[in-house]
Amino acid sequence: MDPTLVHALQHTLHLVAQTAVEVTPAADTAAQVPLLDVAFYAMVKILIGLGVILGTVSYTVLAERKVCAFMQDRVGPNRTGIPLTNIPMWGLGQPIADALKGLLKEQFTPNHTNRFFYILAPMLAVSPALITVCVIPFASLTTVTLPFEIPFFGNVIPKPGVIADINVGPVFIFAISSLTVYGIVLAGWASNSKFPFLGGIRSSAQMISYEVAMGLSVIPVFMVTGTMNLSKIVDYQYQHGWLALPFISPNPLDFATLLPALMLALVLIPAFFIFLVSSFAETNRMPFDLPESEQELVGGYNTEYGGMRFALFFLGEYAALIMSSALLVTLFFGGWTLPFEAYNNLAQSWGIFGIILQTLVFITKVTGFILLFIWVRWSTPRFRYDALMDLGWKVFLPTSLALIVVCGTMLAGIQHFGGGLKAGASAKEKATAIVADVSR
Amino acid sequence: MVHGREIAYNSKVEGNIILANLDASINWMRTHSMWPMPMGLACCAIELMASGGARFDIARFGAEVMRFSPRQSDVLIVAGTVTYKMALATKRIYEQMPDPKWVIAMGACASSGGMYRSYAVLQGIDRILPVDVYISGCPPRPEALLEGLMRLQQKIMTEKSTTRQLVPEPALV
Amino acid sequence: MANTTTTFEQPDALLRTQQALDAAPDVPGERLTLNMGPSHPSTHGVLRIVLELDGEVVTKAIPDIGYLHRGDEKIAENMTYNQFVPYTDRLDYLAPLANNVAYACAVEKLMGWDLPPRGQAIRVLCCELARISAHLLGFGAMAMDCGAMSVFLYTFTEREKLYNLFESLTGARFTTSYTRIGGMTRDLPPGWLDEVAAFIKQYKPQIEETDKLLTRNKIFIERSRDVGVITRADAISYGITGPNLRGSGVDYDVRKVRPYLGYENYDFDIPVGSVGDCYDRYLVRLEELRQSVRIIEQVLAKFPEGPIHVADTKNYLPKKQKVLTKMEELIHQFILVTEGLKAPPGEVYFGAENPKGELGFYIRSRGGGVPYRLKIRAPSFVNLSILDKLLPGCMMADVVAILGSIDFVMGECDR
């Protein structure tokens, strides 16, 4: 097995183990939550998260078909409603039918394939996107107490808004999601067929090159917020305005906080665009869907896959799309927060229901980005391979490097000229904080 | 298969009920998720595209997911004249589709050779593939294709989904 | 010891690399042979191209056609002239009306007939509507090949409106079989011209919408500009016709050079490209849509009255009403239908400017109602013959863009 893969997995396991048992050092009731409860609620959150993601995936597919139909003056699926009946229900049963049909199709393994990797590839393609769910904060981290008793376990939930609150969230996501490429490359190679092979080659080149730009373009975010912990990034955005929309902060008329935020937005908005476009490339979405480009490579890497294995690729692709949207929201659009203090403290006042409401707000924001992804898919032509590489290496990479330099200069300037302006901690403190976080 | 065999008090009845429900549910999802493999060969292909267009919108039946890879499709829509040069390629594509699979012969040429009684044209794909639905017309209007699709749905609803459908494939003629 | 000087030849680095490459054996497996088609989403039917790829770059392309060869020419030899009209529908099945007209004109040339003005006007209308319909699908499919799915659906919506017009004119959406030798199956239905005028009126802004969607689209331009360049000399030598030829800068249009059906009376321009790449071909098609609209407007402005078919009562079907009531007409119809018209011996070639290019019919007659030999000069067949020269050097993604921009129909190519 690939040593990097092993290493990444080991590291991941280490981190997860570390964070799952870790208790927030903040002075609240969390410190008293027994370890068993932490594990139990982590499990519950994982199950709910998986369920939500899988459900969202299938309905994202339906949304895609419906939105595309809307854009093309069509109706879209509208006959498939409640199972076993002929009640149409606006086609809401379509994902159920599609998924179950895929499950019961003949699982055919062509004779010319490399059997082991052929079967492994769809699993590799789908799991990374699902794993990354665990670090995305979808609601407040304030410990809440359930209004009812749970048998065998306590009813205090530590950190209800995230499955694993680790200090290197984005890095973890990049590390895991870059494993998706293994699934696709293996699928292309193991199929032992030419169209998938070309698709696999394309995707390996594409995803690896855009990962670089993607990773570099979020560094300004870390520099500004001074942390690599996703929930702290969200907290920062709640206090100082969303990174891509600095006006949306609790006190938008406070000049002292708005001015540095606006200046930083000059860097952060281009960074956001690079990150957005790279997300398109990372998730193999139009206009970058070269690995499976239907008109050229028939189905690309998944040409030889049918039935449930193909559905897994589908699932992985859409899960990656959802995760990219969630990451975009978390990094640049304030995560689950809204600029109202009462809303952000809902966990204290409403308990678990506040958490649910915040989660819904988060899902709404994510849906907005999903719709953006769909909208772009049905309106643009596809890039050509060399143009795609040019864009990644010749435009995005230098730009994001330049953005880091500009961002550092700006931060230094803000700190030097406007010590009174609350631009967060000083650069040195931040650097120490990041290093401390990572090395922990 | 369980039905027809005594296991307990009167398992025949119960088994049938269970299987009937299972059949119905499996058939329900099969009918509502038919992904076509558009085998666009000639004129009929244009009407096949038209049925995917805004006016007829085959997507209403959940059948707009035109997968060009046979491994991912359920219904082979043979739209157009199958020549002898193309015949074995068509058969191969059919063979690459995973079970359960169905075939729609769209138009006169695919059904019977149509107006092309000549040295180069296969006189109907039913000489090499088992066909489930024949659609008349040269080319059939998109409405006719949708009707054919609905007839196929009806046909699937009557199938025993729990048994493998072994359709005797016609010998190469 | 005598000094000897040995001169070492030191070629430069590039040359050395090249020599090393030349010396290396051509390892099988270095190049990938990719079989594209006959069932592939962007080969527009059943074209098959065997590509040899070096990475993503095509080094060799061998087109393989004939997967839709139905024996039209052989069938034609076994039929009367009128019986063959339905087969012409299925040549270029994106513009059946234009094929009907071209075939009828060819046989009429053999007969030495001239259509009365109203018949000509109807045929011009048919041709231009068919051209709009074919070009709409043409660049819709090209956009789809480049990945822009929605454009294709938009153009298809417009085509559906055209299908409505065709249906009320001929009774069929698609396979129209509208012309007969010496006339048309029937005169225009009442109010049809107003429908055409209404269509044209709502259609003009639609052209601009397509224009907005594609013409300035950065990705589309990147995909099509300087891709698949056909030089002027190549285009002429390969006998390419239609928008593909005009995209390469040759202003050859049968409607201008050898006018038929009174095309000389209409005022229209022939758009020509400057480079000959995919983008030029797309632009030429787009402009031809506007020119077709212009021609249709002129036809509609002064639509002639009068008969729609030739006056040769010996060889043209009598009116149905008379057939049902009069003995002579009944016999006349019977003889005409069973024996066909009495064509003189001789040979003609007639080329018409169809959406894909010059559709020619060469008819060799030995007299009687059946052609001795009927050869179809299919524009798609000729246009595709340049593929093995055009594709090498392109990338894999360019192949589909080029195929889309050449806009061929296999029904016509293979016949």
Added chain:
Amino acid sequence: MATTTEAIQSLQSAFAGKVGAAREFRGEHTLPVDREIIADVALHLRDKLGFDYLADICSVDNMGDEPRYEVVYEFAQMSAPHHLRIIAKVSEDEGSLPTISHVYATANWHEREIWDMMGIKFDNHPDLRRILMWEGYPYFPLQRDFPLEGKPSDTPGEAFTRIAPLEGGPFVTAPAEHNHDREPRARPPEPV
């Protein structure tokens, strides 16, 4: 840019003795030439006379006549309405004539099609393979003695043909010179 009549005169003087008399029908001029000089005629037409456009090449099977085949070239000009048809006769024994695909690139596929459909060979053709039918198909379908319904053939793994059923339809008319005593009828498939 020569007109058609000028072109005929020029050809007749350049290839005296090998060019037959021109005939005219419906405003089109046809010039029979000997089959050996067809490439030179094409070169002459393109370079000296401005016929830059080869519209079509067709083949005709006059079964029963000698020579049996005719190959019909349609030369035209891109910028002027002049058109000239050149006919070369090929007998069944000779069975070949020079290619003109080096003069007009478009002739490449046309000649392949003629070989495929009619069985006339072209000397020095760069790539004379079947084009519409597949390699291994044993017949030439456009020859007059080949029946419309075809003959059975089998190229294992590639393709096969069977006789199309013509009884009971389609009602096709048999071609004939005298067509008064003829009516549409089904033609039973010939015994194979």
